[in-house]
Amino acid sequence: MPKKISTAQVKDLLYDENVMLIDTRPVDAYNGWTLQNEARGGHIPGARSLPFKWSLYIDWIEIVRHKGIAPHHTIVVYGYQLKHIQDVAELFEKAGYEEVFTYSFFIEEWVNSSLPLHVLERFDKLVHPEWVNRLLKAEEPMLHIGKKVVIIHAHYRNRNAYLSGHIPGAVDMDTCALESTETWNRRSPQELKVALQQHGITSDTLVVLYGKFQHPDNADAFPGSAAGQLGAMRCAAIMLYAGVKDVRVLNGGFQSWKEAGYEISKRDEPKQPVLDFGVDIPALPHLFVDMDEARRMLASSNAELVSVRSWAEYLGEVSGYNYIEKKGRIPGSVFGNCGTDAYHMENYRNPDHTIREAQEIEELWRQANITPNKHLAFYCGTGWRGSEAFFNAWLMGWPNVSIYDGGWFEWSQHSNNPIEKGEPILDNA
Known part of the structure; x- marks a missing residue:
């Protein structure tokens, strides 16, 4: 049986890299909505969103592992309903997790205090x-x-x-x-x-x-x-x-x-x-950039074009679309990793098609050196996937984000625009 843990103990475990706090409430509560009229909205800093309803999915353990929640982690499960907390904790134990705790005082003690809560900036x-x-x-x-x-x-x-x-x-x-x-x-x-x-x-x-x-x-x-x-x-x-x-x-x-x-x-x-x-x-004209501005951004150390495409598109193995002939990427663009192909955005979505939690998107972007201190213009083939990535960044409150509207469709049609294929050469200087 999972062990119980107190508010004081959870507070002591905050920011411990070996501890995974698991929020079993709906993703909207995690983001900041007060779905049960609680005093404050948001989640415990560092907590992962793993709603109870996902525990009913046949691929629940794959979702858990995809979130980087590994068997060596100490698991602390909290949420709205005690039964949901216990059920999810028991699933972790059945999956081989040895250190699993239930925290049942989140609303009563954590929310009704001055302890920290994080929210999605524009939840x-x-x-x-x-x-x-x-x-x-x-x-x-x-x-x-x-x-x-x-x-x-x-x-x-x-x-x-x-x-x-x-x-x-x-x-x-x-x-x-x-x-x-x-x-x-x-x-x-x-x-x-x-x-x-x-x-x-x-x-x-x-x-x-x-x-x-x-x-x-x-x-x-x-x-x-x-x-x-x-x-x-x-x-x-x-x-x-x-x-x-x-x-x-x-x-x-x-x-x-x-x-x-x-x-x-x-x-x-x-x-x-x-x-x-x-x-x-x-x-708000700054929310979109066109090709000339995209070229200037490529030359700037304070800006990035973010390619929200699949790896096969980024490498130039496929164009991604039946009406786009040329394959490749804009040289100097960074990989924003949408998912498997031009028709999916699974790396920005939860299993139920809700938007993925902000800290996971930030981790995805941080790996590609995509940071909020630069002007970012997201693009894809024709603007759809770029718009979704932009909307994520906008929800997160990132201050200078845009969409390169023309994307690969426009860039590839101009013969004077350079095109790059294959594995990118990383600048380690």
């Missing part, structure tokens, strides 16, 4: 299903603290994904409304203005975006069709650039809404256009 921009449901059930539906709310179901040329089931009150937005189908870059300021107004969005609108997970019908499907959240984050990034002041994304997308058991609608909600967006577009 409130990564919302959870209950929060969205409260919007829908408000006395004045689709208003939040006096602001108009628009919920967007993002998709790429697939209204059937919306019509087959969506969050009540949500309107659909094809990503092509905000990006060109010729270049896959964001559309012009005037085009963005028209598109946003048509969807009822002004600069003061609170916009909640989400996507729906779908398996692509064939290997030539557009990047992101296998995970609709990519489209939601792409739209979110462009809206921030345009000047929407309050952009939020539903963590885990439609899947999290469905798992929470909330109502699902098939009504084709009419859009309610507005007359004026309210500010000049782009209000």
